[in-house]
Amino acid sequence: MAAKTVTEERNIYYIEAMREGLRAMLGEDENVVVIGEDVGRSVIGATRGLVEDFGPMRVRNTPISEATFVGMCVGAAAVGLRPVVDLMVGSFFYVAMDQLADQAAKLRYMSGGQVNLPIVYFTATGPSGSAAAQHSENPHPMLMNVAGLKIVMPSTPYDAKGLMVSAIRDDNPVVYLQDFVLGGVRGPVPEGTYSIPLGVGDIKRAGKDVTVVAIGAAVPKALRVANKLEAEGISVEVVDPRTLVPLDMDLILESVARTGRLVVVDNARLTCSAASEIVASVSEKGFDLLKAAPQRVAWENVPVPFSPPLEERALISDSDIDSAIRMTLA
C-alpha cells in the first residue's frame, strides 16, 4: 500500500455519505426530522447512530403504515416541519402511492402555490441480488410521470452526500433513490458539508465517440464498459444526470453534439423508462446531431425474478451496454 498522504478526502461507503448528509442537516435545522420503520436501528444503514445524537423524537420509528406516514409528512411540512422519510425499500412507495402522487405531489399546485412542502422520501431501491420481484423494483420511471416530485438518483458516495443536503434544503417533495448495490461502494467524500444543485448532471468520464447516459447503479457498469472499450480505441463519454426531475437535458444534448451517438442505460424496466424519455427528448431536440439511431439498455418487461440465472437474464449486463455502444458505431 502507498504511504498515507495528507488529503481532505476520505474513502467512505455510499451509505455513510448519505448518513453524513442527514447528520449535517439534522444539525443545521432543528425542524428536520427523520422518520420511518426502525430508523433507530437502521437495517439498511443510512440512519444508523442518528438517534443517539438527535434523540427519539427527531429520529422516530413509525408503525408499518407507509401510506399514513408518507401522508403525515404533507401535513407536517405544511405547518413547519421538514420531514425526511426512510421508506427502506423502493417498492414500498407503491403502498403509499395515493399519499405520494395525489397528495404530496399535488397539494402545492392544486392550491395555486399557497404552500411549500419540504419533504424528502429516501429509500434503498433496485435489484440487489435474489431479492425477488417485490424488493427489486426501481420506481423512478413511474414517479417521473407524477408531476410535482423531484427525483434524485446519485451514483457515487460524493454525489450521495451532496444531493442529500440539497434534497433536504429544497422546499419541495424530493424522492431520493439509493440503488441498493451502491450502498456498499466506497469513494472519496469531503468531511465538510457541501451541496450539489438538483437538476445539474455530471460527466463521469469524458469521451468523443459515443455518449452513454447512465443512471444510478448503471453508472459504474457504464464506466467499466467504457474503460474496456478504450483499449479498442472507442472513446465513450459517460454522463450521469444525477437528478431525473429536473433533468439536465442541456448537458445531455451538449454531449450528443460532441459525439453524435447516444446510448441510455437505465436500471429499470424498458417501457416508459427514464431511458425512453431521454432518447425521445434527444430525438426531438437533437435529431440533426445524431449519426446513428439512439439505443436504450434497460430491463426486460418482466418483474425481477429470484433465481440468479433468471435475474441475470432479465436485468442489464455489461455485454448489453457493450453491444448497444457498438450498434451506434456500426
Add this chain to the structure above:
Amino acid sequence: MTKTSAFDHLSQDDAIGMLRNMIRIRRFEEKLTVLFKRGKLPGFVHLYTGEEAIAVGACSALRTDDRITSTHRGHGHLIAKGARVDRMMAELFGRVDGYCRGKGGSMHIVSFDLSIIGTNGIVGGGIPIGTGSAWADRHLGRDNVTIVFFGDGASNQGVFFESMNIASVWGLPVIFVCENNGYTEWTPTSELTAGNIVDRAAPMGIPGESVDGNDVVAMRFAVERAVERARKGEGPTLIEAKSYRWNGHNEGEEAFAGAYRPEAEQAEWRERDPIVAFGERLVESEWLTREEWAAIDSDEQAQVDAAVEFAENSPFPDAEEALDHLFAPSKESA
C-alpha cells in the same frame, strides 16, 4: 340582563354566529344546485345540505389557528372555518380570484391562511395529512389541534385505521370527525360497514363518542371535550356524527344513479332540519326573534347572490398559469 342559558356555557353571540354560519352554508349549497342545473359550473359538486350542524358545531369549538382537513364534500367545513363565499364561488367558477386561482375547484378549495391544510378528492386522503399536522404541532411545542373531517365511506380506508393507531401511540392532538350521512356514495353504509364506526376507537385505545350530527350544540360540546383533551396532550378522539345528506352524492346523479333512497326516509330527515331545530331553540330561549332570524337569512342570501356576481366578474386566469405553482423556487435548485 343575563338570561338563563339553555345551552350551558355557550354565549348568545356564539349561538347566533353558529346559526348564521349554518344558514350561510345552506344558501351557498342551494345556489350551487341551481348553478349546476343551469350549466354554469365547469365541474361537478358534492353538496353538504343537511349536514351543516357538524361542520359548524365542530369548527366553533376551534381557535382560528387550529387546523382542519376536509373532504370532497367540503364547502361546509370551509365556510365554518371562516372562508369567504365570494372567493369560494370564484374558485368554483375557475376564476383567478378563487382561493386557488382556479387550480383546485370544488374538491380542492383550500386556504392555508385559515389553517385549512387540505381538502381532498380522494376518500380518506386527508386523514394522514391532518394526523401529520397534529404531529408537527406537537413536535414543535405548539398547542394547536387538528380536526380531520371524513365520511362513513372513508372509515373503511386503511389510512383511517393506520392514522388512529399512530395518533394513539404518539399521543397526537387530532380529532377524527366521521360524518356518517348514511350512504357510501350510492349504497347504504350499513351494507358496507361492519359494526358501529365509533366502536373502532376502542381497540385503538382512544375515546370514541357518538353524536347527533343534526344537533349543532351537541356537536360543539363533543368537539370541545375532544379539543380540551388534545390540547392537554391526552391524545386523539374519534367522534361519529350521524346525519343525512339532503342532496345526492353529487349533483346530477339523478341522470345515472336512479332512485336509491326511500322518499319517506328523505322526508323524515328533512323534517329534522338542523337549522330549523336550532333556530327554534334560540327563539324559545328568547335569544333571537323570528324577525332577527329572517334578517340573518336574507342577509346571507344576499351575500351568496353577491358571491355569484363576484365570481362572474372575476377573470379566468391567464392560460400560462397552468404551468405555474408546481415547484417552490429553491436556492439549491439549478
Add this chain to the structure above:
Amino acid sequence: MDVVLPKWGMSMQDAVVAEWLVAVGDTVTEGQPLATVETDKVEAAVESPGAGTVLELLAAAGDTVDVGAVMARIG
C-alpha cells in the same frame, strides 16, 4: 470445503477482513467463527462450514473480499 463470504445485507457488495481467529493447521468445528469482517454497516463473524483442518487462508487482515468469494479452505 470452501469458506465463502456470505451476503448479509441487500446493499452489501464486499467486506474487509478485520481479523483471522484461526491459523493454517488449526482444527476447527462446524459453526466455529473463523474470521471477523466489517462491511458498510455490520461487523460479523464468518463461520466454518464444517469440521476439519484449516488448509489455507486466501485473504489477509485488511483485505477487501467480494460477496461470494472464497476466503479460506478447510480439509
